[in-house]
Structures are given as C-alpha cells and as structure tokens.
Amino acid sequence: MKKVKVNLGRDSYEVRIGAGALARTGNWLKEIGLTGRLVVITNPVVDGLYGEALREGLAGEGFEVTVVLVPDGEEHKSLETAGRLYYELTDLYAERHTPVLALGGGVIGDLAGFVAATYSRGVPLVHVPTTLLAQVDSSIGGKVAVDHGRLKNKVGVFYQPRLVITDIGTLSTLDAGQFANGLAEAVKSAVIWDGDFFSLMEDNLEGIKSLEDGILEEVVFRSARIKAGVVEKDEKDLGLRSILNFGHTVGHALETVSAFAVCHGEAVAMGMMAAARISNRMGILDKGELDRLGSLLERAGLPTGLPALPAGELIGAMKHDKKVFAGQVRFVLPRSIGEVFITDEVSLSLVEDVLGGR
Numbered sequence: 001m002k003k004v005k006v007n008l009g010r011d012s013y014e015v016r017i018g019a020g021a022l023a024r025t026g027n028w029l030k031e032i033g034l035t036g037r038l039v040v041i042t043n044p045v046v047d048g049l050y051g052e053a054l055r056e057g058l059a060g061e062g063f064e065v066t067v068v069l070v071p072d073g074e075e076h077k078s079l080e081t082a083g084r085l086y087y088e089l090t091d092l093y094a095e096r097h098t099p100v101l102a103l104g105g106g107v108i109g110d111l112a113g114f115v116a117a118t119y120s121r122g123v124p125l126v127h128v129p130t131t132l133l134a135q136v137d138s139s140i141g142g143k144v145a146v147d148h149g150r151l152k153n154k155v156g157v158f159y160q161p162r163l164v165i166t167d168i169g170t171l172s173t174l175d176a177g178q179f180a181n182g183l184a185e186a187v188k189s190a191v192i193w194d195g196d197f198f199s200l201m202e203d204n205l206e207g208i209k210s211l212e213d214g215i216l217e218e219v220v221f222r223s224a225r226i227k228a229g230v231v232e233k234d235e236k237d238l239g240l241r242s243i244l245n246f247g248h249t250v251g252h253a254l255e256t257v258s259a260f261a262v263c264h265g266e267a268v269a270m271g272m273m274a275a276a277r278i279s280n281r282m283g284i285l286d287k288g289e290l291d292r293l294g295s296l297l298e299r300a301g302l303p304t305g306l307p308a309l310p311a312g313e314l315i316g317a318m319k320h321d322k323k324v325f326a327g328q329v330r331f332v333l334p335r336s337i338g339e340v341f342i343t344d345e346v347s348l349s350l351v352e353d354v355l356g357g358r
C-alpha cells in the first residue's frame with residue numbers, strides 16, 4: 001500500500017493506493033472521522049463489478065450505505081443528472097454532513113464531486129476511482145464539473161475530497177482502450193515532471209500492460225505524486241497547473257473536430273507528439289527524445305501520427321478553446337523528457353505544418 005499526501009493546508013488529504021484498498025474503505029473513513037450514514041454514487045457497470053466489495057467493507061465497519069445509480073456515460077455528466085441527485089439526497093437524508101463516495105471513473109468522480117461540492121454548500125467527498133485515468137489524474141486535484149450543452153466541464157468548482165481510495169485491483173476489468181486512455185495521462189505526467197518515471201515505464205511497459213501488481217502500483221503512485229505536486233503549487237489553476245494540459249491543446253481540437261470519434265487518450269497521445277514535434281522544429285527538443293516519446297506511446301497501444309483532419313479546422317478549434325490568449329494559441333512544449341515550458345510564441349504556420357504532416 002502506498003500513500004500520496006496532497007498538501008493544501010486545511011484541505012489536505014491522502015491518496016491511498018494498492019490492491020485490495022476497497023475492502024479497507026470503512027476503516028480508513030473512520031480514521032478520518034467519518035462514521036454513520038453515507039451515500040455511494042456510481043453507475044450500474046461499476047456497481048455490478050465492485051459495489052458489493054465496497055458495501056461489505058463499509059457494512060463491516062458499521063456504516064449505513066445507500067447506493068444511488070447514475071446511467072453510464074459522459075452524456076449523464078450534466079446539470080440534469082445533478083438536479084436529480086439533489087432530489088435523491090434530499091429524500092435520503094437531511095443531515096448536512098453525510099459523506100458522498102464517488103465510485104467509478106472520471107465521469108462519476110466529476111459528477112458526484114460536483115454534487116457533493118454544491119449540495120447544502122458542500123458535504124464530505126471521498127473519491128474511489130476505478131479507471132486508470134481517474135486513478136492517475138481526475139480523482140486528484142479537486143476539479144469537479146458537469147458538461148453544459150456541448151461544452152465540456154463548463155459548470156464546475158474546485159472542491160477537494162477528504163480522501164482518495166485507489167484500488168488498483170479494479171483495473172483488471174478495464175478494456176484495452178480504457179487502459180490506454182489512462183496510460184496516456186501517466187506518460188504525460190512523466191514527460192512534464194519526471195524523466196526517471198518515463199524511463200521506468202520504458203523499462204517495464206509489458207509488465208504494466210499485463211497488470212503486474214508491483215509495477216502497476218508504482219505507475220499509479222508516481223503519477224498521483226506528480227499530479228499532487230503540481231496541484232499543491234497551483235491549486236486554482238492560475239499558472240503552473242496548466243502544464244497538466246501538455247498534449248491537450250491539440251488533443252482537445254482532435255476530439256472536437258473528429259466529433260469525439262478520437263477518444264481522449266488517443267487524442268492526448270497525438271497531441272503530445274504534435275507538441276513534441278513543434279518543440280523539435282523550434283530547435284528545443286532533441287530528435288532522440290521525440291523518438292523515445294513516440295516509441296513509448298506506440299508500445300502503449302496509442303497513436304502517434306495525426307488523423308486526416310484539416311489543419312485549419314484544428315487550429316480553429318484551438319482558437320475557440322480556453323487555451324487561447326490574445327489571439328495566440330498557448331502551448332505546453334517539452335524541453336526534454338521530464339521538463340516542459342509554457343509558451344504563447346509558437347507561430348501558427350509552424351503549427352499548421354506539423355498538423356498538416358509537413
């Protein structure tokens with residue numbers, strides 16, 4: 001079992017990582033002073049797989065658990081669903097301090113987190129992430145939100161959980177695509193912050209993909225530690241935290257222009273490669289480092305080229321994104337593997353060349 005502390009003064013919390021963590025949830029909640037009733041928000045898929053293990057662990061410690069189900073899918077990460085959940089919470093209990101446990105991937109984490117943050121001006125929140133993406137990325141850092149219309153994460157707040165319980169055993173039921181999605185974010189963490197972690201993944205990728213406990217735990221732990229470290233320095237996303245968007249400038253544009261036919265991890269992988277190529281063309285990132293990134297992503301089962309989408313449309317999408325400041329597209333570019341920088345000075349013609357495969 002490994003622990004990462006997220007140091008945010010009075011809002012500090014721990015991420016506890018290991019196989020079998022679900023069964024220890026009741027114990028750990030008591031340790032942080034939570035007892036009595038609680039509400040688990042999850043979806044039918046995750047409930048079917050892990051609901052019982054979680055409920056048993058909680059009942060054994062005397063918790064009175066109510067499970068509230070939300071249909072599976074990003075389209076339910078909405079104000080409508082949040083509104084329904086407020087009604088359910090009102091029917092279930094009147095007490096203000098009843099905790100909410102978010103059991104699931106990033107969709108459940110963002111939605112249940114948003115509901116916990118806003119119901120009665122905030123009830124205690126515990127994340128129990130069950131996808132690799134949620135374990136290495138979305139459960140840490142306190143961003144919670146719902147989508148609004150076609151705009152992703154448009155309505156949200158910062159709301160830190162009281163605890164994150166990360167059971168790497170749950171990753172065994174993810175399909176290959178969902179696993180690769182999370183790996184893309186783990187690679188991102190390594191490139192922005194920790195060259196040694198990148199080498200560790202290069203040396204152990206087969207073990208990671210075949211879910212060997214020790215190395216998988218290490219990957220989740222290292223990614224969580226990086227995310228925690230960045231969030232501690234810039235909780236409210238005023239500067240440094242934007243390095244977590246490495247690969248996402250082009251990535252989000254690929255998702256938008258392809259009408260989400262390209263999934264998030266694939267888009268981020270291609271976006272990281274585009275950023276790395278831009279940096280290489282600017283004479284900053286070595287060709288050797290660019291190739292290392294490409295080869296790790298390929299081994300992870302992620303794409304490194306770009307789909308045949310018009311460069312002009314991609315740039316248009318980036319301009320509509322929030323990553324545009326005074327007409328310039330803001331990029332996070334790698335200086336080397338393990339270090340990135342933020343710049344507004346990338347010429348649009350270079351971006352067009354790279355996106356157009358020239």
Ligand SMILES: NC(=O)c1ccc[n+]([C@@H]2O[C@H](COP(=O)([O-])OP(=O)(O)OC[C@H]3O[C@@H](n4cnc5c(N)ncnc54)[C@H](O)[C@@H]3O)[C@@H](O)[C@H]2O)c1
Nearest residue numbers: 045072105106107108130131133134137138143170173174
């Ligand atoms: N808050 C943040 O900082 C942050 C960061 C990154 C992404 N996000 C958000 O996260 C969401 C994406 O999260 P995601 O990739 O986890 O998607 P997801 O939550 O939709 O989960 C993917 C699929 O896997 C299923 N699933 C979950 N756990 C499983 C398991 N252990 N075994 C089998 N199936 C399982 C889910 O039911 C779903 O069908 C997006 O909405 C995105 O905006 C938030």
Ligand SMILES: [Zn+2]
Nearest residue numbers: 185248264268
């Ligand atoms: Zn992402």
